[in-house]
Amino acid sequence: MRMMTAAALTLAMAALPALADDDDDDDKGFGMAGILSATNSEDLPPILLSAGQPLADAPLELKSGTYYEIEIEADGSQELALMGPEFFRAIWIDEIVIEGLEIRPLGIDSFEFDEAGVMEVGFVAIKPGSYQLYVPQSRGDLQRLDITIK
Template identity: 70%
Template sequence: MKFLLACATTLAILTAPVLASEGDDDDDDAPTFGTAGILSRDNREDLPALTLSAGVPLTESGTLELKSGTYYEIEIEADGSQELALAGAGFFRAIWIDEIVIEGIEIRPLGVDSLEFDEAGTAEISFLAIKPGTYSFGVPCSDLQTLEITIK
């Protein structure tokens, strides 16, 4: 009797998600992610690369629009023409940083205030946009080399 009860309970637990999903056909607007959830490949987007050079704007547009809950990757390339930093404490606190890759070295920080490039090189930041708002990201004290990032 205990064996039959255990089998029936196991069967109920295993079929409950299948039965529940059959009745949820009316929710077509819900995002569908893989087993990795919001970190799955279908939720990833590459952003245009940023170029860090003395006296040159970071991008042509000067703005980026992101969607909260989307995983992004952005590449920052410095040409070494000048020692330059990219600061954006507000922006870095509005995202969850998965990793920063510098010359094949993967860094998984708990928090970042800025990145400074002393020489030519490339850094790639992978992150999840979280907190909606408009944030400034760029070279401190430079209106030309500042990027306005909006998370919606």
Template identity: 75%
Template sequence: MRRALTALLCLAALPASAEGFGLAGVLSAKNRQDLPPIALSAGMPLADAPLVLKSGTYYEIEIIADGSAELALTGPEFFRAIWIDEIVIEGLEIRPLGLDSVEFDEAGTMEIGFLAIKPGRYVLQVPGVAGDLMRLEVSIE
């Protein structure tokens, strides 16, 4: 037990640059990627292509609603497979413990910063809409 504790303390003492990320570790600028936005618009696709993410990478994505209808975006399995750093809405920063869905009652933009964690295939979709039009597949590798 003492050896395991000593090994963990030694790893924690290593400079973050030894891991290749920089001083902020996985939250460093070297580990960040912007994703194409998700568009919430009545009867339109959410995105041009599925999202393929890498576990351990920090991502930022905008969700943009045009106000054509009151629309929600749900994906509880996806939201449990990531760690949400922050959600930004009109300059207000929210740091939630978890998320099931988001909803736009009118036009607006929301930015979500998150760390992809659990590999798998997930779906973000507008609830109550049949077919694949308002559905976005997300893979975490």
């Protein structure tokens, strides 16, 4: 019995170099997959925080599972915040970049610009639905951005 096991093991070991000589099936020239893929990311039009001005030109329509980057710019005309707790819970935030400082938060409710500045947010849209980003205590539709995740 030991002799048969040793013989089988010897045959298997002898076959390994022959298998290794075949074309390398591991390298098919594929790049990164999923959310890391360049084909699965998109830059969104910027959001502008300015007193009495619309946040964006049009509502945003996002696709669940896609990685997005968006710039949020405040012109300094007024101290303004941007809220959207429901939206921020429907996405996974990869990073927030402010003047070269990269922040990787577990979550966010809102943020506020006390003066002019720019921040970039990278995120993955996750939960389908209709959401809003808005300037708190503002009236009307100008300072509200409707976002749909499909």
